[in-house]
Amino acid sequence: MKIYNTLTKKKEEFKPLEKLVVKMYVCGPTVYDDAHLGHGRTYIVFDLIRRYLEHRNYIVKFVMNFTDIDDKIIDRSKKEGVSIEDLTNRYIKSFFEDMEKLRVKGANVYPKVSEHIDDIIQFIDVLIKKGYAYISKDGIYFHVRKFKNYGKLSNVKLDEKKVHRVKDLNKRDPADFALWKFVKPGEPSWDSPWGRGRPGWHIECSTMAIKYLGECFDIHGGGSDLIFPHHENEIAQSEAYTGKSPWVKYWIHTGFVTVNDEKMSKSLENYVTLKEILRRYEPEVVRLFLLQRHYRSPLEYSEEELRDTANALERLYNTLENIEAMLRDAEVKYRLEKDDREVYDTLTNFWAKFYSAMDEDFNTPEALKCVFEVSSCINRYITVSNRPTRSTLLLAKDFFKVVGEIFGIFNKYYESSQGEDEEFKRLVDMVVNIRNKLRREKNYSLADEIREMLKKVGIQLEDTPKGTIWKKIV
Numbered sequence: 001m002k003i004y005n006t007l008t009k010k011k012e013e014f015k016p017l018e019k020l021v022v023k024m025y026v027c028g029p030t031v032y033d034d035a036h037l038g039h040g041r042t043y044i045v046f047d048l049i050r051r052y053l054e055h056r057n058y059i060v061k062f063v064m065n066f067t068d069i070d071d072k073i074i075d076r077s078k079k080e081g082v083s084i085e086d087l088t089n090r091y092i093k094s095f096f097e098d099m100e101k102l103r104v105k106g107a108n109v110y111p112k113v114s115e116h117i118d119d120i121i122q123f124i125d126v127l128i129k130k131g132y133a134y135i136s137k138d139g140i141y142f143h144v145r146k147f148k149n150y151g152k153l154s155n156v157k158l159d160e161k162k163v164h165r166v167k168d169l170n171k172r173d174p175a176d177f178a179l180w181k182f183v184k185p186g187e188p189s190w191d192s193p194w195g196r197g198r199p200g201w202h203i204e205c206s207t208m209a210i211k212y213l214g215e216c217f218d219i220h221g222g223g224s225d226l227i228f229p230h231h232e233n234e235i236a237q238s239e240a241y242t243g244k245s246p247w248v249k250y251w252i253h254t255g256f257v258t259v260n261d262e263k264m265s266k267s268l269e270n271y272v273t274l275k276e277i278l279r280r281y282e283p284e285v286v287r288l289f290l291l292q293r294h295y296r297s298p299l300e301y302s303e304e305e306l307r308d309t310a311n312a313l314e315r316l317y318n319t320l321e322n323i324e325a326m327l328r329d330a331e332v333k334y335r336l337e338k339d340d341r342e343v344y345d346t347l348t349n350f351w352a353k354f355y356s357a358m359d360e361d362f363n364t365p366e367a368l369k370c371v372f373e374v375s376s377c378i379n380r381y382i383t384v385s386n387r388p389t390r391s392t393l394l395l396a397k398d399f400f401k402v403v404g405e406i407f408g409i410f411n412k413y414y415e416s417s418q419g420e421d422e423e424f425k426r427l428v429d430m431v432v433n434i435r436n437k438l439r440r441e442k443n444y445s446l447a448d449e450i451r452e453m454l455k456k457v458g459i460q461l462e463d464t465p466k467g468t469i470w471k472k473i474v
């Protein structure tokens, strides 16, 4: 399996530090507002990566933080006249609601900054003692020039303008960044050996990632806006603290959801919240929309494409129902006909291609092409073949199950068909047989009535030249 590593700027063979365990940290949201589609993309992409690694039999240890201390949070709480705690709890709850609807699997731990102040203080203390940090008038700073490998992730140079973003006379060097900010009136603060204050942004991720995943781990991710300065600074702090390098083996960054080619973001006010989108589209449509583009490419928000995705997903569900309907009376064959063999081989090929695409830096667009190819192939087979074989149908069903598990789709189908027991199937078959008898006796009005009654309880009948088939309406 190959992953594009922002650190080395190339695709690399994936080999975790431990053979079977993958340790992964993703920068979580700053909780002062509802999440938008851009945030959704980043978390759904990492959910896909996690699901794929699990599918490949890795045990994934997954940590994601909540930034619940931050300038934007402080501003918002003042503006709304609510406490920081109430505000952040409200948006953590809102975030979980969205993630649950979108079937984003939970992290093993969601550390909050406000609950790790002691760990952060201890971390900064070590940096001061090692000579990487210094105390100034308004806070404690990381001395960037002391860390020789600064810039290895983002390629920034210390004399570049970009690095000198905040001019501040209290710093030794314009590139230095705050680890601890001494208290200002009206801001939350905690005691520390150096005076009351609050942590800077970058230090939280270094501290909490090392606390829960150890001094070195496998994957660190986030949106590509985090490469500089956030992740560059995280590396500097962490490698200075542990004396070990590389701190993280693979850095993965997601592309932006864009609106008119600009990043969807709260500050540009060009965003659509997940809540709003989920009022209009099924969660699986949103997942598929976000995953049909490669995770590193930009993805333009488009209502038209969302509608197309909804139709595409419906077509796939329809294929699944066709498979289920055919399986009900498919026979085990002792000899495969030519067309059965061809379909069986085509399915196997596309399944292998699906894995190759996923193994090539999680190439979801290519993987999804295989899914649609299998769908057309199986629909053609069902229409053309006299009697599709059980083994071929089951192969297709298994393939779609794997796709569903990795992409987090087809939940309605696999959850409902798992609950479909034999007795239920026999009962529906019985009603269908009675209706067929009525049709043979030309009692069409009662036959139609039965069809309507079945529809009301969620079963759709289709009279085909090969007989009547029934499907669950999902």
Ligand SMILES: Nc1ncnc2c1ncn2[C@@H]1O[C@H](COP(=O)(O)OP(=O)(O)OP(=O)(O)O)[C@@H](O)[C@H]1O
Pocket: 027, 028, 029, 030, 031, 037, 038, 039, 041, 042, 221, 222, 223, 224, 225, 226, 254, 255, 256, 257, 258, 263, 264, 265, 266, 267
């Ligand atoms: N438009 C976007 N597309 C993809 N990922 C995004 C987008 N906007 C934010 N992210 C990612 O979502 C995660 C959480 O972001 P965070 O809560 O820090 O918000 P943010 O970057 O301040 O958002 P905004 O720019 O809207 O204020 C980060 O990994 C960030 O890179």
Ligand SMILES: [Zn+2]
Pocket: 026, 027, 028, 205, 230
């Ligand atoms: Zn972070």
